[in-house]
Amino acid sequence: MNEAAVNHEKRRRPGGRAAKVTEAVHRAVLDVVLEIGVEKVGIPDISRRSGVQDSTIYRRWGTRENLVLDVLLTASERTLQIPDTGALRGDLTAFATALDGYLKTAVGQGLLRVFSSIVDSPDTADARNAFWRHRFQTVAAIFDRAAERSETTTDVDARTAIEILVAPIHFRHLLTRQPCDPEFVDSLVTAVMAYCGAAS
Incomplete structure (x- = not known):
């Protein structure tokens, strides 16, 4: 398994503070998907909803597309x-x-x-x-x-x-x-x- 796949596996099973960040961001993305659709997911809005800095989201997921795919x-x-x-x-x-x-x-x-x-x-x-x-x-x-x-x-x-x-x-x-x-x-x-x- 290459490094990117390993990172994906880690995101799926994080622990401690990382788990709380992941759960908050995932919940925010799902809320947006349920409220207004997957096309409306934007990292600034997810940052506001989750209370997680957008820099942290970019550092963990890299792009909006990676974030949405991981959550779904x-x-x-x-x-x-x-x-x-x-x-x-x-x-x-x-x-x-x-x-x-x-x-x-x-x-x-x-x-x-x-x-x-x-x-x-x-x-x-x-x-x-x-x-x-x-x-x-x-x-x-x-x-x-x-x-x-x-x-x-x-x-x-x-x-x-x-x-x-x-x-x-x-x-x-x-x-x-x-x-x-x-x-x-x-x-x-x-x-x-x-x-x-x-x-x-």
Whole structure:
């Protein structure tokens, strides 16, 4: 992991005063996103709302884009917990349904807009990659548990499986704006289970 990715990991798990600064700034950014939208996030306003000097914000995050991305990715990770229903179909259905619900929120919509509009820099690319690497490792627990229950084999590529599940949901929210109704979610879950060789 390079230095920028390491710094992102540290920002996600700070301690002491750094934790208080991070939480204050994150809360201020989320407040702005909820009140007036992600496009209106500005560091001077975040400084005023959080009580953290703008120089500290620039020193920690570098740019407005890095700040917004870090906040929205962190909020996503905290909100989308990994379900444990006792069955692969139940876990996949619960996770897909929660993702759809999250992407309907102001914060979820903000994350989609940031992902679609942000210009990649080494820092933003590292932050995004670190986030997805961690998310895929976390979601892999769904498939590990399924293998322990003998619902699947132990050689399932968890990353590919979860991409089959979540990519169409992101596509509908970002591009076609079609609803992700229960029938659609069920079809995605069935596709993932077929990929895993699990009985549907």
